[in-house]
Amino acid sequence: MNKVTHSLAAALLLGCGLAAHARDGDLIAKGQALAIASDCMACHTNAQQQGKPFAGGYGIASPMGTIYATNITPSVKYGIGGYSEAEFADVLRSGIRKDGSHLYPAMPYTAYTRLSDDEIHALYTYFMHGVAPVDEPAEHYTDLPFPFNIRLSMAVWNMLYLDNRRYVADPTKDDAWNEGAALVQGPAHCGTCHTPRNVLMAEDNSRFLMGASLGGWYAPNITADRQEGIGSWSEQELMDYLKTGRVEGRAQAAGPMAEAVEHSFQYLTDRQLRAIAIYLKSVPAQGDDRQSASLSLAHYNVERNLRGVNSPNANHTLNSGEALYSGYCASCHQPDGSGSLNQAYPSLFNNSTTAASNPSNLIAVILQGVDRRVDGKHVLMPSFGAGSYIGELTDKQVADIANFVLQKYGNSRLSVTEADVSEVRAGGPKPLLARAQPMILPGMAGGAIVVILLILFWLRRRKAR
Numbered sequence: 070m071n072k073v074t075h076s077l078a079a080a081l082l083l084g085c086g087l088a089a090h091a092r093d094g095d096l097i098a099k100g101q102a103l104a105i106a107s108d109c110m111a112c113h114t115n116a117q118q119q120g121k122p123f124a125g126g127y128g129i130a131s132p133m134g135t136i137y138a139t140n141i142t143p144s145v146k147y148g149i150g151g152y153s154e155a156e157f158a159d160v161l162r163s164g165i166r167k168d169g170s171h172l173y174p175a176m177p178y179t180a181y182t183r184l185s186d187d188e189i190h191a192l193y194t195y196f197m198h199g200v201a202p203v204d205e206p207a208e209h210y211t212d213l214p215f216p217f218n219i220r221l222s223m224a225v226w227n228m229l230y231l232d233n234r235r236y237v238a239d240p241t242k243d244d245a246w247n248e249g250a251a252l253v254q255g256p257a258h259c260g261t262c263h264t265p266r267n268v269l270m271a272e273d274n275s276r277f278l279m280g281a282s283l284g285g286w287y288a289p290n291i292t293a294d295r296q297e298g299i300g301s302w303s304e305q306e307l308m309d310y311l312k313t314g315r316v317e318g319r320a321q322a323a324g325p326m327a328e329a330v331e332h333s334f335q336y337l338t339d340r341q342l343r344a345i346a347i348y349l350k351s352v353p354a355q356g357d358d359r360q361s362a363s364l365s366l367a368h369y370n371v372e373r374n375l376r377g378v379n380s381p382n383a384n385h386t387l388n389s390g391e392a393l394y395s396g397y398c399a400s401c402h403q404p405d406g407s408g409s410l411n412q413a414y415p416s417l418f419n420n421s422t423t424a425a426s427n428p429s430n431l432i433a434v435i436l437q438g439v440d441r442r443v444d445g446k447h448v449l450m451p452s453f454g455a456g457s458y459i460g461e462l463t464d465k466q467v468a469d470i471a472n473f474v475l476q477k478y479g480n481s482r483l484s485v486t487e488a489d490v491s492e493v494r495a496g497g498p499k500p501l502l503a504r505a506q507p508m509i510l511p512g513m514a515g516g517a518i519v520v521i522l523l524i525l526f527w528l529r530r531r532k533a534r
Contacts, residue, residue, distance in 0.1 A: 100195025
């Protein structure tokens, strides 16, 4: 081989290598974009403890107990470094780990099953080659009470409820609608939070996106219902909310939705956000059977009654919802509930939290506050629950503030009790399955005793014959 031929061969090899490297880079970038759309960071990074990306240990509150996310870095010992692509696909689509054990549907594999083979390949490439391995065990591991700790039971659950199909485009819809449907039903897994669940904690798709309890929070109705849902929102308002976590005169993201905006939605392209908005606006409207909200219209200013020497609260005795609002809330949300001029501290009028027909989010935001970082800006409302640096409010005080806000600025048909606050503080309403848990083991023991007695009775009668 002469020098010219050798040089040409070397150049071709180098070119092929560069092209392959570029293809790998494009694949990793595609996988990263899918991981962001899937909001993997929010659950698999323990940001509260300054945990390393995707190293696990974050506790996800569920009615059955706390479920801790695992290490999904390419660490061979502690993460998924030893997974083949097929095993990786089994986790995402079937909730089955490499060792054969089953995951709980807090990991939204019921939505990720919509991902195509190409998308799975891109995600696998990203996690194996675009994520730094963390060779450390997660700080906490899931340990649910009996019988929920029997992971094999999820095999039966999967047979009943897992619809293991890929997303197929609807030929009667345009590209934007299909892109939005694929995102909402698949990686963005909106139904995981916003769809009510049945008695065995599977999503009730006959009420798709109609709203559901989510721990102490409430994931609201996001169907096209104009009263309870997003039917009156414009596409641009939906895009703005997903991008920033707020729309003036509409809503502000807190709790799990703030996490979704912070770690996922703010990084989506405008095309993706518009596609999601187009699809959500098309979801058939479904309301609930609660009465429509009765909203306060007149601005009520607490300072007119609370200031001055003749006021019963002049000596700093915060013994009413009005006085508590003045002491804890009015400095930001203003004495008349109108919020700050730039609405960084939002108005309590025309506000999805105060106007909702479910008070859970109003209670939760008082107890837990708001904490989200979007576009380099930190949005913060202090919490008044356990661990508050300002001072923890009692259940009665939270109820008094909530009732004052509802009566003067929000849905005056609602009222909040101390029991409501206690329930939200404890993690939200418990479904039937969770309430029945303490009786399951005694019930099984009792059933076994009955069976044994019946067998003994049958054997005795047989012997007598």
